[in-house]
Amino acid sequence: MILMNRKKRIGIVSLFSILLIVAVGCGNQEDAQPESNKLNVVTTFYPMYDFTKNIVGDKAEVTLLLEAGTDTHSYEPSAKEVAAISNADVFIYNSEEMEVWVSSVLESIDTESTVVVNASEGVSFLEATEGADEHESEEHQDEVDPHIWLDPVLAQEEVSNIQAGLIAADPENEEVYETNAKVYNEKLEALNQEFETAFNGATKRTFVTQHAAFAYLANRYNLEQVSIAGISTEEEPSPAKLAELQDYVEDEGINYIYYAEISSSQIAETLANETGVELEILNPIEGITTEDQEKGIDYIKAMENNLTALQKSIN
Structure with a gap:
């Protein structure tokens, strides 16, 4: 009889423990739900990350593929990183001239579920020799220079392109993205004015x-x-x-x-x-x-x- 009671008690405690775990698990899921509902945005390297963060505010989770110190020119994404791009709501990159690996990765991306943003859309690229005079190496004369973000005016164009992509993926927050992009572009224009005044x-x-x-x-x-x-x-x-x-x-x-x-x-x-x-x-x-x-x-x-x-x- 005592043995039976002990078994019952153990059974009741075990059942209570299971119910408690389930309840805590459900509670954690509810707490995490707002985060999971946010737009999932993957960006390639730092300027794309920073521009995007300034536009989305707290409306999206933004991740950065390339860590500081990574050579952007020679970078190749891992299988895990390609999967992260594929699972994203929005994928943002500077240009195929900078991230030369993007074109091959995009072949495996479902663009119906992932909005792909080329931040340089509409920008006219310079040849690699322009701006570097006759000392530039002849073997690179046919290259395109991808460093458009280092011009504060062209950076504003990139911000506008990123804004458009975010709105396409998340039209419910269109007003937030438009407002934030406008504020940030005003800061970039002030930066442009600083350079103009200085020189x-x-x-x-x-x-x-x-x-x-x-x-x-x-x-x-x-x-x-x-x-x-x-x-x-x-x-x-x-x-x-x-x-x-x-x-x-x-x-x-x-x-x-x-x-x-x-x-x-x-x-x-x-x-x-x-x-x-x-x-x-x-x-x-x-x-x-x-x-x-x-x-x-x-x-x-x-x-x-x-x-x-x-x-x-x-x-």
């Missing part, structure tokens, strides 16, 4: 950079970018080109050579050591670290830092 009337308008990422910025503000290497961060100049650039730096009285933190500064250091000039950072904003984001560094702040750095050469 207005400058007589020395040339800057030397290791990575040829700033042709759009140079084109917008009537500056001249002279690059040591080409579009790719992995490209290295020949000894003859380095010698030519050494003469150029000395003849033109160049005082600074710019490099990006995300790539090796060895080439820039070599030229700087040979010519006795200083090194300075110019950020292509292809990746902002989590630590920098926590310090308040975003696209606009990084561009303002670029402006401060460029003013050392443009005067």
Whole structure:
């Protein structure tokens, strides 16, 4: 009899435990429900992520594929990352000229369930040689320069394209997206005005950079970018080109050579050591670290830092 009561008690406790687990599980599902109802947006690299975050506010979950420090030019998505794109409500990328892997990935994406946003839609691209003068490597003359986000005016066009894609995927929040995009584009226009004011009337308008990422910025503000290497961060100049650039730096009285933190500064250091000039950072904003984001560094702040750095050469 005692044994039977113990069994019953154990059975009752077990049943209660199961019911409690189920109840807690249901409660957790209810708590998580608002998050699961949000738009799921996947972006490729940092500018696309930051632009999108400023538009969606709290109406979407936005994820970033490429971590800071990843070479955007040579990146290839993993199977897990392709699955994340496929499962997204919206997939946002800069251009097939930048994310060269996108065209093949899109072949496996159901565009009926995933809205695909090419943020550069309608933008006229520069050839890789434009803005980098005669020093640009001949082997890259047919390349298209994909770094359009470094022009604050073209960045506004990208924001508008992203806004349109988000509305197509989530028309219920159209007003939120339109309002947020308008506010953010006003900030980008204020950034544009900062650059215009800073360089207005400058007589020395040339800057030397290791990575040829700033042709759009140079084109917008009537500056001249002279690059040591080409579009790719992995490209290295020949000894003859380095010698030519050494003469150029000395003849033109160049005082600074710019490099990006995300790539090796060895080439820039070599030229700087040979010519006795200083090194300075110019950020292509292809990746902002989590630590920098926590310090308040975003696209606009990084561009303002670029402006401060460029003013050392443009005067």
